[in-house]
Structure formats: C-alpha cells, structure tokens
Amino acid sequence: MSKSDRYLFMFIRYFLGFLFIYAASGKLADPLLFSQTIENYQVFGTILSRWAAVIVPFLEMLLGLMLIGGIWLKEATSLTLFLYLMFDALVLQAYFRGLDISCGCFSQTGESPIDFWKLAENALLTGLAVYGYYLARKAKRSLR
Amino acid sequence: MLLPAGWSSAGNSEHAVQIVSADSLYIWMETRQVILIDIRPEEDFRLDHIPGAIPLPFPEIFSRMPRWEKAPPRGWVLYDQEGEMENLKAAAAELVRKGYRPVYLLFGGYLSWLDAGYPVEEGGAL
Numbered sequence: 001m002s003k004s005d006r007y008l009f010m011f012i013r014y015f016l017g018f019l020f021i022y023a024a025s026g027k028l029a030d031p032l033l034f035s036q037t038i039e040n041y042q043v044f045g046t047i048l049s050r051w052a053a054v055i056v057p058f059l060e061m062l063l064g065l066m067l068i069g070g071i072w073l074k075e076a077t078s079l080t081l082f083l084y085l086m087f088d089a090l091v092l093q094a095y096f097r098g099l100d101i102s103c104g105c106f107s108q109t110g111e112s113p114i115d116f117w118k119l120a121e122n123a124l125l126t127g128l129a130v131y132g133y134y135l136a137r138k139a140k141r142s143l144r
Numbered sequence: 145m146l147l148p149a150g151w152s153s154a155g156n157s158e159h160a161v162q163i164v165s166a167d168s169l170y171i172w173m174e175t176r177q178v179i180l181i182d183i184r185p186e187e188d189f190r191l192d193h194i195p196g197a198i199p200l201p202f203p204e205i206f207s208r209m210p211r212w213e214k215a216p217p218r219g220w221v222l223y224d225q226e227g228e229m230e231n232l233k234a235a236a237a238e239l240v241r242k243g244y245r246p247v248y249l250l251f252g253g254y255l256s257w258l259d260a261g262y263p264v265e266e267g268g269a270l
Contacts, residue, residue, distance in 0.1 A: 001261040009261055010167055070166050071252055073259040139261030 001139055009139070012132040013067040016080060016125070020064030023106045027057035030108050037104030041090050042097075059083065077136040081129040088122050095119060161236045164248040166256045169194075169221060177218040181205075183235050184225050184254065194223065194257055195265040205235045212244065219246035227253035 001009070027034045035053035038044060044052060063083070066076035087105065094101060094114050103112040112118065164172075172178045173196060182189050182197040189199040200209065202224070222235050227250060236247045250256065258264065 006261050069251070070256050070260050135261060139259060
C-alpha cells in the first residue's frame with residue numbers, strides 16, 4: 001500500500017466512521033420515528049421496520065467506532081459496504097416508484113427528499129465504501 | 145483514534161501509561177518521535193515488525209532492557225501481537241519503574257497496525 005493510499009484509507013475510515021456515529025445518534029434518540037421513516041419506504045411491514053429501527057442504528061454506531069478505532073477493519077469495511085448497498089437499494093426503489101418521502105438517512109427531523117441529489121450523495125458514499133473495502137483488502141494482502 | 149486517551153497508571157505516576165492508536169503511532173513514527181519496543185516472541189519479530197522497532201521479547205524485558213540516556217519527544221511505545229493487556233501492562237510497569245515515561249501501549253497490537261495498511265519490515269536480527 002502506498003503512502004497516499006494509507007492516508008486516503010485513514011480519511012475514508014474517519015469520514016465514514018463519524019458519519020455513521022452522527023447518523024446513529026439521531027436514530028437512537030427517537031427509534032419510533034425512525035421505524036416510521038423505514039415503513040414509509042413501503043418495503044417492510046410494521047414489525048420488520050421496528051426491528052430495523054433498533055438494529056440499524058446500533059450497527060451504524062458499532063461500525064463507526066470500529067472504523068475510527070481501527071478494529072477489525074476488513075470486517076468493518078465489508079459490513080459498511082453491505083449497509084450502503086442496502087441503503088442504495090431502498091432509496092433507488094423509492095425514487096423509481098416516485099414515493100414522496102423523507103430519506104431519514106442522517107436526521108429524523110429535517111426534510112431530506114429522495115431526488116437526484118440524494119442518489120448522487122448515496123453514490124458518492126457508496127464509492128467511498130467500495131474504495132475503503134478495497135484498501136482494507138489490499139492492506140491484508142500485502143502482508144505475510 | 146488519532147488522539148491517545150489516558151486510561152490508567154502503572155507505577156507511581158498518574159497517567160504514566162496510556163493507549164495510542166495505530167494511526168497516531170504511524171504519524172509519530174514518520175517524525176521519529178518515539179522509541180518503539182516489540183515484546184512479541186523472537187520468531188514473530190523475525191517474520192515482520194513495525195519499522196524501527198526494538199525487539200525485546202516479553203520475559204527478557206526484565207533482564208536485558210537497554211539504557212536510554214535521552215527521552216524521545218513522545219516517549220516509549222510497547223506493542224504485542226493483539227494488544228493483550230496483561231503482558232503489556234507488566235512490561236510498561238517495568239519501563240515506568242526504571243524512570244522511562246510516558247509509556248504508550250499500541251491499541252489492538254501489531255494486528256491493528258497491519259489492518260490499517262501501515263508499512264512493515266521483514267527480518268532483522270535480535
């Protein structure tokens with residue numbers, strides 16, 4: 001791994017890590033509101049939405065801490081990528097179905113419509129997650 | 145974590161031993177601000193280690209610790225394979241007892257250094 005890759009990996013880990021912690025703190029503050037946000041996507045029923053409203057924020061918080069703390073980075077970047085792909089699928093289906101709902105990605109209170117800019121934002125974050133995953137794999141491969 | 149956090153004391157000085165992350169250590173190593181001590185077994189050190197580390201396998205730290213005349217700007221950093229605290233804390237306490245401080249322990253050990261993709265050095269005699 002080159003020196004620039006090392007600093008880029010550090011940047012991606014801290015950026016995505018703090019973003020996860022920021023996103024999780026809003027969701028953990030009001031899980032009921034978050035479960036309603038998930039239900040608005042019209043993919044999961046009430047029970048699954050409530051389970052997701054509990055699991056997703058904890059997973060985000062855990063991943064945030066792992067990425068920043070440098071713990072099990074290969075696993076953390078794999079799960080991060082998986083989570084972003086899930087978010088992308090949810091947002092994309094809502095966009096193409098023309099659902100007029102708020103994303104609820106980072107804040108449960110503010111308006112965050114699902115439009116072209118939301119898709120672009122998700123694509124950028126997923127791109128960072130993909131590159132983070134690639135660099136974590138590369139770091140492991142360059143050893144022993 | 146870029147900023148190390150004080151967590152406990154070992155010896156008679158408050159916050160004599162602290163934890164440092166692989167990220168902070170990498171930045172310190174780039175500017176040669178620490179003395180780095182590898183307390184893993186000899187064969188692990190020979191396989192690969194953090195560049196610039198001094199090999200001092202755990203039991204030997206009590207019998208053949210070198211003398212340092214001048215303290216490095218950031219102090220001493222100890223690491224093992226996985227960041228297991230028992231041996232690290234005992235080794236750190238020995239350093240502090242001999243007056244070397246501050247002492248840092250690498251969070252997550254050598255594996256966290258590898259995970260983050262930082263450089264390693266192969267071989268090297270003890």
